[in-house]
Amino acid sequence: MVGRNDPCPCGSGKKYKKCCAGKETVSIADVTAEELEAVLQTFYEVHPDRGSVRDYLNLVNEWKTALGTDLEEEMIEAIGLDEFFFHHQPEIWTKYLDRQRKKIIRPSVENVLKNWYEPSILIGEVKAVHEDYLTVDCIFTGKTNFLRRESGKPVPEGVHVYCFTLPDGTAQEDHYLAISSLVFIPTDHQKVFDELVKQFNAQGEVPTAFMQQNGLAFWKMLCAEGYGGDEFTNFESGVLSKVTAFLNEKGQDPDKLLEVIEDYLVEQQPNARKDVAIAAGAIRFGVEQQLIEPLEMTIKQIAEWFEISPSSLNKYYHELNAYYEQYEPTI
Numbered sequence: 218m219v220g221r222n223d224p225c226p227c228g229s230g231k232k233y234k235k236c237c238a239g240k241e242t243v244s245i246a247d248v249t250a251e252e253l254e255a256v257l258q259t260f261y262e263v264h265p266d267r268g269s270v271r272d273y274l275n276l277v278n279e280w281k282t283a284l285g286t287d288l289e290e291e292m293i294e295a296i297g298l299d300e301f302f303f304h305h306q307p308e309i310w311t312k313y314l315d316r317q318r319k320k321i322i323r324p325s326v327e328n329v330l331k332n333w334y335e336p337s338i339l340i341g342e343v344k345a346v347h348e349d350y351l352t353v354d355c356i357f358t359g360k361t362n363f364l365r366r367e368s369g370k371p372v373p374e375g376v377h378v379y380c381f382t383l384p385d386g387t388a389q390e391d392h393y394l395a396i397s398s399l400v401f402i403p404t405d406h407q408k409v410f411d412e413l414v415k416q417f418n419a420q421g422e423v424p425t426a427f428m429q430q431n432g433l434a435f436w437k438m439l440c441a442e443g444y445g446g447d448e449f450t451n452f453e454s455g456v457l458s459k460v461t462a463f464l465n466e467k468g469q470d471p472d473k474l475l476e477v478i479e480d481y482l483v484e485q486q487p488n489a490r491k492d493v494a495i496a497a498g499a500i501r502f503g504v505e506q507q508l509i510e511p512l513e514m515t516i517k518q519i520a521e522w523f524e525i526s527p528s529s530l531n532k533y534y535h536e537l538n539a540y541y542e543q544y545e546p547t548i
Contacts, residue, residue, distance in 0.1 A: 246387070249325045255388050256317050256330070257396065260310070264302070269309055275299045283433055285439035295398045296436070299381050303396075304335045304429045310336070329386040336381045336396055338428045339364070340410070340435075346372050356410050357417050357424045361365070363542055365394040369545075371483040377402040377410055378450075403437065403450040408439050453482045455492035460499050464520065469510055476501040481540050487533065497523040498533025507542060 225236035265273040277297035284293055302310050311334055339362060345352035350363040351372060351444045365380065365385050379400040382393035413435060417427050427434070447454055457475060465469040478499050481487070489495050500519050503509040512519070520527045 220543075230291075249323065249329070249386055252321075252323060252326045253329060253470050256326075260313055261298075261316075261397065264309060264313070265298075269301075269306060271307065273298070276301050276305060280433060280436075284436055284440055287444070288436070288446045288526050292400075292446050294378075296400065299397050300432050302340070303381050304425075304432060307336075310334075325386075329384065332384045334381055338380075338384045338425060339395075340377065340379050340413070340424075340428070343372060343374055343378060346374060351378070355424070357427070361391065363389070363392045364399075365392070367395065367417055371480050372401065373404075373483050373486060375404050377406070388504070400450045402444065403448060403453070405450050406439055406442050406444055407436075409442050409444075412438065449479070449482070452492055453479075456482060456495045456499070459493055459496035459523070463496070463500060464509060467512065471509070474499065474508040476546065477506075477508065477537070477541060477544060480544065480546075481537060485536070485540055487536060489533065491525065493523040494525050494529040495533045497525055497530040498535075498537060501530060501534045502537040502541070506538075 225231050254438065277294055280293050280297045280300075281290065281369060286319070308503070314330055314333055318327060318330050339353065339355060340357070341353035341355045341362060343351050344354050344361070346366075348366075350365055353362045353364050354360070362382070364380075364382065366372070379402060380395040380398060383396055385392045385394040413431075413437060416431070417424070420427060422430075449457065460475065460478060461471045464474070466526070478495075482495075487495060497519055500509075501516060504512055514522070516530060517527050520530045523530070
């Protein structure tokens with residue numbers, strides 16, 4: 218048992234009574250995680266600084282010229298920022314870590330920062346989804362990575378992820394966190410990743426060197442195949458757009474209903490031939506669950522609006538109801 222005047226076991230250098238006493242619910246791991254998050258947050262708050270902002274703008278403008286008609290400006294800036302720090306001018310990051318380590322007094326944090334000097338790019342396929350981590354296999358090496366989940370938002374198996382990673386501080390082997398941008402790319406674009414692996418194998422480089430040279434080319438390949446920054450497949454986007462179009466025509470806000478439908482599509486992966494069948498079922502479901510305002514339409518009229526049969530509408534209405542019984546909103 219730690220005495221009140223003993224050094225705090227969290228490693229702060231303070232006496233226990235002046236540090237973690239009375240905070241029994243907060244573990245050393247929790248404190249370490251908070252400080253590591255603060256290190257990352259502060260980096261992005263102060264960088265790029267005056268000395269590097271021009272170089273960053275030159276890079277991101279090059280990317281905007283190449284991708285600007287396909288991806289939103291905010292997304293280009295986000296992925297370009299990580300590309301700049303970790304592929305083009307990594308000394309900005311390493312010098313920042315040097316300064317932070319001089320300020321750190323908690324050994325558990327210092328030990329993690331020692332292993333943060335070489336962020337790795339991860340492009341991989343989600344093989345399994347766990348409560349706190351995603352199991353992601355690197356497309357280049359086949360290595361299995363355990364990537365910390367950023368939120369409770371459902372993630373379907375089979376999608377690809379793109380991010381720069383660091384050890385997550387838990388000391389568990391192959392456990393990582395995404396430094397900043399964590400991009401999920403839907404399954405529609407599998408052939409882009411097949412082509413990328415083919416190019417990687419032909420060049421015979423390590424993944425980091427390969428992506429340093431081919432980062433922009435990768436995003437151009439994705440955009441050429443119809444990727445626009447959406448995390449949903451074309452089919453899923455079709456469902457959502459048709460629900461939105463219907464409710465916009467009726468003068469209703471679709472947001473509450475769309476939140477449920479998005480999670481339903483990702484978690485349940487419904488096997489429907491037509492996106493309108495799910496969209497129509499979602500409208501009846503939304504009315505009866507009071508997620509949208511009542512409509513002066515019968516079930517038959519809703520089905521006719523979407524040009525499907527009432528039986529198809531009811532199939533997905535019932536599926537959505539069954540899903541909603543266990544539904545917990547995610548952020």
